[in-house]
Amino acid sequence: MTGRVWALAASVFLDALRRKVVWVVVLFAAVMAAAIPALPSYGFGVVEAVYREVALALTYLATMVLTLSLAANRIPAEIERRTVYGVLVRSVRRWEYLLGTWLGIFVTVGAAVFAFTVVDVVVGWLAYGELMFRLAEGTFAILLEAGVVAAFCVAVSSVIGPVVVVVSALAFVFLAHTRSQLLVPEDILWRLYPSLDALNIINPVAHGGGVSVGYIFSMLLVFVGWTGILLLVSTALFSRRDL
Amino acid sequence: MVVATTLLLIALLGGQAAADALAQHDGGLETGRAVGRAGFAYLSGLRTAVAAMLWNRLEPQLHTYYLGVPLEDQTYILPTISLVITLDPQFEQAYYVAPWVIARRGDAEEGLELARLGTLNIPESALLQASYAQMIAVFEEDYARAAQEADKVLDLSWESIFEQHDWFGVLRSIYKNAGRQDMVDRLSRELERIDAEIAQTDVDVEHDHDADGVPDH
Numbered sequence: 406m407t408g409r410v411w412a413l414a415a416s417v418f419l420d421a422l423r424r425k426v427v428w429v430v431v432l433f434a435a436v437m438a439a440a441i442p443a444l445p446s447y448g449f450g451v452v453e454a455v456y457r458e459v460a461l462a463l464t465y466l467a468t469m470v471l472t473l474s475l476a477a478n479r480i481p482a483e484i485e486r487r488t489v490y491g492v493l494v495r496s497v498r499r500w501e502y503l504l505g506t507w508l509g510i511f512v513t514v515g516a517a518v519f520a521f522t523v524v525d526v527v528v529g530w531l532a533y534g535e536l537m538f539r540l541a542e543g544t545f546a547i548l549l550e551a552g553v554v555a556a557f558c559v560a561v562s563s564v565i566g567p568v569v570v571v572v573s574a575l576a577f578v579f580l581a582h583t584r585s586q587l588l589v590p591e592d593i594l595w596r597l598y599p600s601l602d603a604l605n606i607i608n609p610v611a612h613g614g615g616v617s618v619g620y621i622f623s624m625l626l627v628f629v630g631w632t633g634i635l636l637l638v639s640t641a642l643f644s645r646r647d648l
Numbered sequence: 649m650v651v652a653t654t655l656l657l658i659a660l661l662g663g664q665a666a667a668d669a670l671a672q673h674d675g676g677l678e679t680g681r682a683v684g685r686a687g688f689a690y691l692s693g694l695r696t697a698v699a700a701m702l703w704n705r706l707e708p709q710l711h712t713y714y715l716g717v718p719l720e721d722q723t724y725i726l727p728t729i730s731l732v733i734t735l736d737p738q739f740e741q742a743y744y745v746a747p748w749v750i751a752r753r754g755d756a757e758e759g760l761e762l763a764r765l766g767t768l769n770i771p772e773s774a775l776l777q778a779s780y781a782q783m784i785a786v787f788e789e790d791y792a793r794a795a796q797e798a799d800k801v802l803d804l805s806w807e808s809i810f811e812q813h814d815w816f817g818v819l820r821s822i823y824k825n826a827g828r829q830d831m832v833d834r835l836s837r838e839l840e841r842i843d844a845e846i847a848q849t850d851v852d853v854e855h856d857h858d859a860d861g862v863p864d865h
Contacts, residue, residue, distance in 0.1 A: 596664070620666075
């Protein structure tokens with residue numbers, strides 16, 4: 406079972422390489438380099454924090470674009486090209502197919518995020534003479550959020566086309582980040598509102614001392630919870646689909 | 649399936665609760681609530697960068713004030729200032745300029761409200777607090793209230809001693825009109841101290857106020 410899932414994941418990863426995803430990293434590095442002279446300086450000592458904020462924002466943007474482009478059309482295209490039948494007749498279960506697809510996307514995005522992080526740290530070092538390894542905490546949180554978004558895309562794309570997948574994924578990200586606009590911590594629903602806010606650590610990474618190990622563990626719990634539920638939903642939807 | 653879903657839901661909500669609890673101890677940043685302003689929050693760096701770029705574009709236009717265009721006629725800058733504040737609610741200069749333009753146009757109430765908003769959004773800004781106090785004195789002529797607002801300035805820090813010097817002169821006038829002689833005396837002493845400090849400061853910018861080709865200082 407595990408072998409089949411990893412084989413599927415590897416095929417997704419290799420397919421992404423064939424589609425020249427590596428160019429995304431080159432473009433990202435170019436954008437980072439171009440952004441530096443345009444950064445505002447709010448006074449002595451603040452500009453590095455502003456750089457960290459902008460670096461994380463651009464990393465988030467690039468990661469989400471990459472995730473959506475990889476995840477939104479993967480399953481619909483395989484169904485349309487009928488390649489999915491070739492996979493499913495080889496004793497691969499539907500849930501294995503979905504899990505393998507998600508894992509492949511997650512690994513691909515993970516490799517890209519790693520490269521983005523290297524670019525962020527190197528550009529920060531060249532521009533400000535400071536090795537900002539703390540940025541890795543922020544990009545790790547971004548990777549976790551990208552994993553959740555990829556799981557959402559897999560779930561929706563198992564039953565519907567790529568345009569709806571992209572629009573619904575953007576709506577999902579927005580809704581999952583609006584808890585504090587709708588509720589206050591004293592509200593009982595605050596605890597029950599499933600949100601992605603825990604994965605947004607831009608403030609402590611850009612302006613503070615980063616986050617604790619305990620906080621990273623809580624982020625992982627949120628990631629596992631979200632991803633697991635979404636993959637279960639996608640399995641339920643895909644298993645009912647008449648292929 | 650039901651058991652798995654329940655366990656995953658517990659992991660999600662439990663992790664979220666743990667993150668909320670731990671975030672409140674992250675260096676006083678209150679990230680638990682602050683990060684929640686997300687939808688948009690991850691893009692905050694881009695927003696502040698765009699706000700600064702818009703402001704940089706605006707600044708040359710603001711200098712036309714010194715070329716004879718009265719502040720109240722510079723309404724063309726207001727849409728950009730409004731956009732800057734929307735993008736970056738902590739952009740100090742926008743809150744300093746816009747209220748004066750609006751108030752000078754005749755809508756003092758609106759201008760004062762925007763100035764007050766600036767002091768709320770950037771409570772550490774001495775410039776905004778002093779400007780708000782001055783606007784109350786100028787447009788409402790309520791010197792007692794202006795002096796109360798001026799009191800708050802004294803605990804705040806300034807961008808430079810030159811800025812502090814200019815504004816302490818303004819604040820001293822407010823206290824004088826409010827009949828607060830103790831504060832007038834205190835600020836006079838402060839101004840003398842700052843004058844002495846400025847005299848010892850090596851200013852690397854030359855000024856030629858009388859345009860005779862010889863730097864005045």
